Amino acid sequence: MTAISAIYALIEKGKRQNVEDYIYPRLGSALPTDRIFIVCDGVGGNSKGEVASQIVAETLGNGLKQAHFPIKVSDIHHTILQAKANLQNFVNLHPDAEKMSTTLTLASFCNNSIQIAWCGDSRIYHIRNGEILWKSKDHSLVQHLVDIGEIRPEEMHTHPNRNVILRSISIRTSIEDISFYRLTDLQKGDYILLASDGIFEQLSDHVIGAIIQSDQGDKTRLFYQYCEGKTNDNYSMYLLQIDQ
Numbered sequence: 001m002t003a004i005s006a007i008y009a010l011i012e013k014g015k016r017q018n019v020e021d022y023i024y025p026r027l028g029s030a031l032p033t034d035r036i037f038i039v040c041d042g043v044g045g046n047s048k049g050e051v052a053s054q055i056v057a058e059t060l061g062n063g064l065k066q067a068h069f070p071i072k073v074s075d076i077h078h079t080i081l082q083a084k085a086n087l088q089n090f091v092n093l094h095p096d097a098e099k100m101s102t103t104l105t106l107a108s109f110c111n112n113s114i115q116i117a118w119c120g121d122s123r124i125y126h127i128r129n130g131e132i133l134w135k136s137k138d139h140s141l142v143q144h145l146v147d148i149g150e151i152r153p154e155e156m157h158t159h160p161n162r163n164v165i166l167r168s169i170s171i172r173t174s175i176e177d178i179s180f181y182r183l184t185d186l187q188k189g190d191y192i193l194l195a196s197d198g199i200f201e202q203l204s205d206h207v208i209g210a211i212i213q214s215d216q217g218d219k220t221r222l223f224y225q226y227c228e229g230k231t232n233d234n235y236s237m238y239l240l241q242i243d244q
Contacts, residue, residue: 002109002186004032005243008220011236012228014198021196021236022053022102024061030238035071035110036064037238041103041122041196043168048097051090056102056169059083070110073180076117080169080178088171101170104178105136105194107240114183114192120168123200125193126183130213132205134183139167163197190242198235202226 007030013019020042025034040057042049063079064071091098103120116124121138137143141164142156156162167177183192191212203211203226211222219239227235 002112002114003243004034004109004240006241007032008218008223008239009237010199010220010223012198012224012231012234014227014231014233014235016232016234018050019234020049020053021198021234022050022057023236023238024057035069035108036061037107037109037192037194037240039105039122039194039196039236039238041120041198041234041236043101043103043120043165044099048090048094048100049102051097052087052100052102052170055086055090056083056104059086060104060106064108070113071108071115073115073117076106076108076115076178076180077175080173080175083169084171084173087169091171098171101168101173103165103196104169107192107194107238112184112186114186116181116183117178119173119178120165122194122196125191125195125208127191127193127209127212128187128189130209132209133185134181135205136179136181138165139177139179140165157200186242188243192240192242193237194240195237196233196235198231198233199223199227199237201231201233201235 022040024038038057040053042053060079067075103122105122106117108115118136121140124136126134145151
């Protein structure tokens with residue numbers, strides 16, 4: 001059984017007026033026995049992004065808790081449809097929220113693996129001894145430009161359209177918009193990071209690896225120290241250490 005030995009979490013406003021990110025379980029309530037972790041980043045400023053992120057995170061989190069483990073891709077498909085229905089119910093009452101949407105990162109801890117799902121530019125990392133073994137690929141314009149060779153990877157962080165995403169979860173989302181991956185190469189001491197894009201404003205992959213390697217116990221504080229007062233966007237994360 002894949003167990004969790006340490007949990008670090010953040011959900012901060014940054015320089016925004018309000019918090020549109022949402023993490024599940026809610027801050028301060030996660031336990032090592034939890035199997036489902038989610039970080040969402042609401043999109044759209046005045047378009048009820050904070051509502052979209054909460055609806056999607058809570059619907060998926062609560063829905064998957066009721067599913068039979070190990071969680072399958074089909075289970076996530078089912079809860080995505082539930083989330084879309086809940087978004088539509090809100091839009092029916094608040095038509096001005098029709099364009100609301102959110103990114104998604106989800107990690108479901110199974111027997112000897114972790115089922116991953118994501119949509120948008122929030123990311124999931126698998127880290128061992130400070131080395132990033134795997135990370136999700138953003139559904140963003142700048143990632144697309146890198147893929148087709150129009151810009152170099154190092155230009156992503158300064159490109160004028162770096163905040164443009166190509167996919168998100170909304171009432172119009174199709175199942176094909178969600179990407180899936182299963183992590184199977186897991187060892188004791190590995191870390192799983194789920195984070196909104198605000199985290200990556202200040203933290204390169206190299207810095208994230210250095211934080212993981214740091215002998216300072218409170219890694220939440222290290223992430224906070226890098227971001228607070230400098231990050232423009234909300235920044236949120238779950239950092240989970242594996243004790244297999």
